[in-house]
Amino acid sequence: MKLTVNGTVHDVDASPDTPLLWVLRDHLGLTGTKYGCGEALCGACTVHVDGRAVRSCVLPVERLQGRAVTTIEGLSPDGSHPLQQAWARHAVPQCGYCQAGQIMTAAALLEEVPHPSEAQVDRSMATNICRCGTYLRIRAAILDAAGES
Amino acid sequence: MNAPQLSRRGFLIGSVGTGALFALGAGPAHAAGKPFVPNVWVRLEPDGTLHLTCNRSEMGQGVRSSIPALLAEEMGADRARVRVVQAPGDPVYGDQNTDGSRSIRNQYEMLRRMAAVARTMLEHAGARQLRVPVGEVASVAHEVVHASSGRAVPFGQLAAAAAAAKVPHPDKVKLRSDIPPGGWDLPLVEVDEWTSGRAQFGADVQRPGMLTAVIVRPPVLGAALLEVDDGAARAVPGVHDVVTMPVPAPPYAFQPLGGVAVVARDTWTAKKASEKLRLRWSESPHDDATWAADLAQMREQVAQPGTPRRQRGDAENALKRAANVVEATYVVPHLAHAALEPPAAVAEVTATGCEVWINTQTPQRTRSLVASRLGLEEDAVRVNVTYLGAAFGRKSKPDYAVEAAHLSQAVGRPVRVQWLREDAMRQGYFHAASVQALSAGFDDEGALTAWRQRIASPTIGSTFDAARHELRDSELGQGLSDLPLAVPHVSFETHAVQERMRIGWMRSVYNINHAFAVQGFLDELAHHRGVPLPDFIKTVYGPPRVVSADELGVPLWNYGAPEGEHPIDIARYHRVIDAVRERSAFDAPPVEGRAKGFAVHRSFLTYVACVVEVSRAPGGGPKLERAWVVADPGRIVHRERVRAQLEGAVLFGASVALYGHLDYQGGRVRAGNFREYRLVRMHEAPRSIDVEVITDGHAPGGIGEPGVPPVAPAIANAWFALTRERVRELPFHPPHA
Numbered sequence: 064m065k066l067t068v069n070g071t072v073h074d075v076d077a078s079p080d081t082p083l084l085w086v087l088r089d090h091l092g093l094t095g096t097k098y099g100c101g102e103a104l105c106g107a108c109t110v111h112v113d114g115r116a117v118r119s120c121v122l123p124v125e126r127l128q129g130r131a132v133t134t135i136e137g138l139s140p141d142g143s144h145p146l147q148q149a150w151a152r153h154a155v156p157q158c159g160y161c162q163a164g165q166i167m168t169a170a171a172l173l174e175e176v177p178h179p180s181e182a183q184v185d186r187s188m189a190t191n192i193c194r195c196g197t198y199l200r201i202r203a204a205i206l207d208a209a210g211e212s
Numbered sequence: 213m214n215a216p217q218l219s220r221r222g223f224l225i226g227s228v229g230t231g232a233l234f235a236l237g238a239g240p241a242h243a244a245g246k247p248f249v250p251n252v253w254v255r256l257e258p259d260g261t262l263h264l265t266c267n268r269s270e271m272g273q274g275v276r277s278s279i280p281a282l283l284a285e286e287m288g289a290d291r292a293r294v295r296v297v298q299a300p301g302d303p304v305y306g307d308q309n310t311d312g313s314r315s316i317r318n319q320y321e322m323l324r325r326m327a328a329v330a331r332t333m334l335e336h337a338g339a340r341q342l343r344v345p346v347g348e349v350a351s352v353a354h355e356v357v358h359a360s361s362g363r364a365v366p367f368g369q370l371a372a373a374a375a376a377a378k379v380p381h382p383d384k385v386k387l388r389s390d391i392p393p394g395g396w397d398l399p400l401v402e403v404d405e406w407t408s409g410r411a412q413f414g415a416d417v418q419r420p421g422m423l424t425a426v427i428v429r430p431p432v433l434g435a436a437l438l439e440v441d442d443g444a445a446r447a448v449p450g451v452h453d454v455v456t457m458p459v460p461a462p463p464y465a466f467q468p469l470g471g472v473a474v475v476a477r478d479t480w481t482a483k484k485a486s487e488k489l490r491l492r493w494s495e496s497p498h499d500d501a502t503w504a505a506d507l508a509q510m511r512e513q514v515a516q517p518g519t520p521r522r523q524r525g526d527a528e529n530a531l532k533r534a535a536n537v538v539e540a541t542y543v544v545p546h547l548a549h550a551a552l553e554p555p556a557a558v559a560e561v562t563a564t565g566c567e568v569w570i571n572t573q574t575p576q577r578t579r580s581l582v583a584s585r586l587g588l589e590e591d592a593v594r595v596n597v598t599y600l601g602a603a604f605g606r607k608s609k610p611d612y613a614v615e616a617a618h619l620s621q622a623v624g625r626p627v628r629v630q631w632l633r634e635d636a637m638r639q640g641y642f643h644a645a646s647v648q649a650l651s652a653g654f655d656d657e658g659a660l661t662a663w664r665q666r667i668a669s670p671t672i673g674s675t676f677d678a679a680r681h682e683l684r685d686s687e688l689g690q691g692l693s694d695l696p697l698a699v700p701h702v703s704f705e706t707h708a709v710q711e712r713m714r715i716g717w718m719r720s721v722y723n724i725n726h727a728f729a730v731q732g733f734l735d736e737l738a739h740h741r742g743v744p745l746p747d748f749i750k751t752v753y754g755p756p757r758v759v760s761a762d763e764l765g766v767p768l769w770n771y772g773a774p775e776g777e778h779p780i781d782i783a784r785y786h787r788v789i790d791a792v793r794e795r796s797a798f799d800a801p802p803v804e805g806r807a808k809g810f811a812v813h814r815s816f817l818t819y820v821a822c823v824v825e826v827s828r829a830p831g832g833g834p835k836l837e838r839a840w841v842v843a844d845p846g847r848i849v850h851r852e853r854v855r856a857q858l859e860g861a862v863l864f865g866a867s868v869a870l871y872g873h874l875d876y877q878g879g880r881v882r883a884g885n886f887r888e889y890r891l892v893r894m895h896e897a898p899r900s901i902d903v904e905v906i907t908d909g910h911a912p913g914g915i916g917e918p919g920v921p922p923v924a925p926a927i928a929n930a931w932f933a934l935t936r937e938r939v940r941e942l943p944f945h946p947p948h949a
Binding site: 077081085088089090092093095096097098099100101102104105134142146147154158185192193194197199200 | 270271272274399404405406408411415416418424449450478479480481483551552599600601602603604630632852860861862864866885891892893894897898900901
């Protein structure tokens with residue numbers, strides 16, 4: 064199977080029903096995308112498919128022929144996406160495990176709604192769990208990156 | 213995060229006042245151009261790069277920011293030149309067990325002394341080079357500076373000379389006088405590793421030829437494996453092997469639970485094939501266990517006298533004679549750590565030893581357990597500590613490292629064991645449920661004369677001693693035997709409870725149960741008396757004083773800290789109570805449709821008062837509006853990370869209050885994933901969390917855990933203030949209601 068990730072076409076030798084998450088992690092070595100639940104409940108595995116945030120843990124890789132996958136490793140070449148910078152300014156992460164998924168969800172939101180309200184941020188980010196409880200800083204960092212605070 | 217090899221030559225082990233290990237004596241002979249390594253904490257390269265060791269695990273508490281910061285500040289180093297070295301599991305680094313909120317509180321003095329040794333040696337070398345008396349130089353921003361002449365030598369240029377000198381005894385060096393008790397506002401180091409996806413967690417480690425294992429463990433604790441039909445599993449393309457692992461006998465301690473492992477080329481294949489295993493399990497003594505029945509029995513138990521654990525006066529008689537008696541029973545169910553990263557470990561067994569990569573809180577314990585399982589000397593096992601995708605106590609139980617080592621040995625390849633979410637939810641070590649019956653007696657003048665508290669709760673002790681079923685002193689010492697009570701008649705009593713799962717410590721541990729019951733009940737009593745809760749608590753805890761073990765009537769466990777250094781200080785309770793009351797405008801009329809609740813708790817030697825404001829959530833139950841936290845942890849290091857821990861604690865406590873409930877039926881845990889075991893999400897978080905940290909000269913307390921216990925009772929008390937509905941059984945939203 065061919066799979067396009069971060070602009071590179073990969074030849075993947077995995078069972079076609081394998082969720083994208085495990086292809087990224089186990090076959091392509093792109094471990095920035097995390098496993099948290101396997102049921103699209105926590106958002107740790109969030110990536111972009113054709114620019115939209117999706118939960119890669121429930122997305123069979125066979126459904127991705129001809130589509131463009133972006134992972135946290137491909138969000139910006141040098142980690143300078145406005146959200147990544149805002150995350151640093153607000154010292155958002157605690158353990159850090161969920162943060163790639165949080166950033167990917169937030170990046171898709173800002174693509175669609177460049178200047179979201181707090182309520183829109185809350186609604187969009189409700190897909191992503193942070194067990195350490197960094198929600199207030201995530202919210203502030205998104206609004207900051209969007210130029211709203 | 214791989215540690216450069218540190219030379220072990222010339223290091224002797226001894227003890228500083230704190231009981232920590234340290235390196236002593238002349239360092240290895242260094243030629244010019246070689247680094248300066250006065251002990252295992254500090255390695256200064258000739259180019260000025262400063263490697264500082266972090267001997268504790270980074271699990272979100274910021275220890276890779278705080279330990280190096282303390283070392284660097286004591287050295288007078290430039291933090292921009294610092295590289296953090298994560299210590300592998302090895303006794304030369306002292307106690308590496310990262311739990312009990314101890315990384316700073318137990319190591320503060322020792323770490324400063326280790327850095328001061330390095331600074332002193334650099335200052336001697338610098339003074340010699342500048343030809344000035346050593347008393348006239350100081351270490352500032354990575355240089356030894358002679359202020360009066362304006363001359364300075366960079367640290368790096370002094371590495372060779374310092375390396376050739378004799379290492380002074382850590383107790384003999386002088387500590388800086390300018391280390392502020394309130395620490396520093398410092399950046400979060402390595403934040404870009406987390407935001408770019410580069411940070412390596414336990415499951416991220418990849419080794420050449422590595423296989424992945426998913427394990428089916430006993431569905432009910434105590435069930436033995438009778439029959440394995442792995443034909444269908446083995447037929448799945450990509451499956452390498454199916455390995456049966458022994459099911460252990462209790463006490464379970466840190467033993468793997470055993471079961472059947474599918475070892476495959478990737479996680480998905482292992483998971484799919486594991487679902488095709490046909491396994492027959494024996495009966496277990498817990499086959500008929502249900503939470504509902506166990507809860508009913510615990511409620512019956514606490515209606516009866518139990519084993520006396522803390523007695524003063526005659527509480528029974530005083531309750532009989534009381535003019536008014538108030539009684540209530542509080543319930544906290546079992547809880548799951550639910551760290552977002554499930555347990556995962558990689559092991560690579562070779563002809564000569566084993567190397568492990570793991571998200572562990574306890575690399576030394578991991579090393580000895582792996583060595584013992586494989587029949588190796590500890591020296592033949594290297595345990596590398598990755599980042600931890602949070603832990604909350606689960607990752608101080610390294611059963612999963614032993615699984616990985618066992619499987620790597622069995623299949624002759626590197627193996628990663630991946631716990632699925634369902635495994636973590638159903639077969640972990642769980643926070644103990646607690647049922648507590650409280651009775652208070654007032655005399656006819658309204659004075660509180662009697663306090664009786666009966667507790668039924670499984671003990672963590674059962675995990676290590678199969679005959680133990682009653683709370684240990686250290687468990688009662690988390691908010692009950694150390695509860696200040698200026699009340700003449702006091703009785704705390706416990707009952708034995710049959711545990712159904714492996715019981716383990718989870719962030720804040722028994723403090724969660726005890727603070728919920730005590731602070732909720734105090735709120736009931738305050739309403740009964742018509743007094744604001746903060747005032748009522750001051751009356752019950754008594755006037756500012758040090759509460760001795762004599763006054764308590766029981767030995768003070770005190771989280772292992774000496775009573776003299778960390779007494780129960782009522783004045784410190786008052787400071788956090790008064791500060792949070794003022795900052796939250798607790799006594800002002802509430803905003804329409806909202807109400808505030810209060811709670812205060814001392815745990816891990818830190819005092820925390822909390823106010824939560826709630827309204828009614830559209831779907832029922834409380835919606836958190838705002839929160840205020842005031843903590844007095846004594847001396848701190850990394851001000852910003854301390855605040856982050858206290859903010860996070862509000863959310864952790866909110867999940868306990870609103871959703872936390874791990875129940876079981878037929879001996880099986882019902883929740884499998886976050887659908888049933890819910891955690892608070894962003895839209896449920898308060899709009900703001902105001903944090904104030906009081907830091908004066910007191911010895912450092914803990915910070916990772918003490919923020920959690922007051923949160924759930926503050927929410928329940930706020931809900932009562934808003935609705936007059938008293939919630940005595942958590943959570944607000946049971947999953948199977």
